[in-house]
Amino acid sequence: MNFATEEIAEGAGVIVTVPGSHLDASTVRSFREALQPLIEAHSAVLIDLRQIEFIDSSGLGSLLSVLRNLNNKQGELKLFGMSKPVQAMFELVRMHRLFAIYNTREEALATL
Numbered sequence: 001m002n003f004a005t006e007e008i009a010e011g012a013g014v015i016v017t018v019p020g021s022h023l024d025a026s027t028v029r030s031f032r033e034a035l036q037p038l039i040e041a042h043s044a045v046l047i048d049l050r051q052i053e054f055i056d057s058s059g060l061g062s063l064l065s066v067l068r069n070l071n072n073k074q075g076e077l078k079l080f081g082m083s084k085p086v087q088a089m090f091e092l093v094r095m096h097r098l099f100a101i102y103n104t105r106e107e108a109l110a111t112l
Contacts, residue, residue, distance in 0.1 A: 064098070
C-alpha cells in the first residue's frame, strides 16, 4: 500500500492519507507494513480516512494496533475525515471512545 504522506511542520508528526476505498482483511497486511516505518519515525500520526468507504473488524484491529504502538512510545494517533459508514462502524463497536476522531484535517492539526 502506498500512502501519500505529509510532514507536519518542525517534525511534529506526519499526515497519512490511506488510499483505496476499503480497509479490510484484504488490505490490512499491506496497511500495517506500510505504516510501521512512519510509526517508528514519528510521535504523532494523523490518518486521513476520507477515501475509506468500508472498514471491517480487521481494519479496526489494525488501527487499534497503531494506537497501542503509538501509546507505548507516548505518541499520538488522530483520525479524521471518516465517512458516515466508517463512523457508524466505530460507534457500533464503541471504538469511537478509544480514538481521537476529528471531522477535518484542520481540527486534528489544531490539537497538536
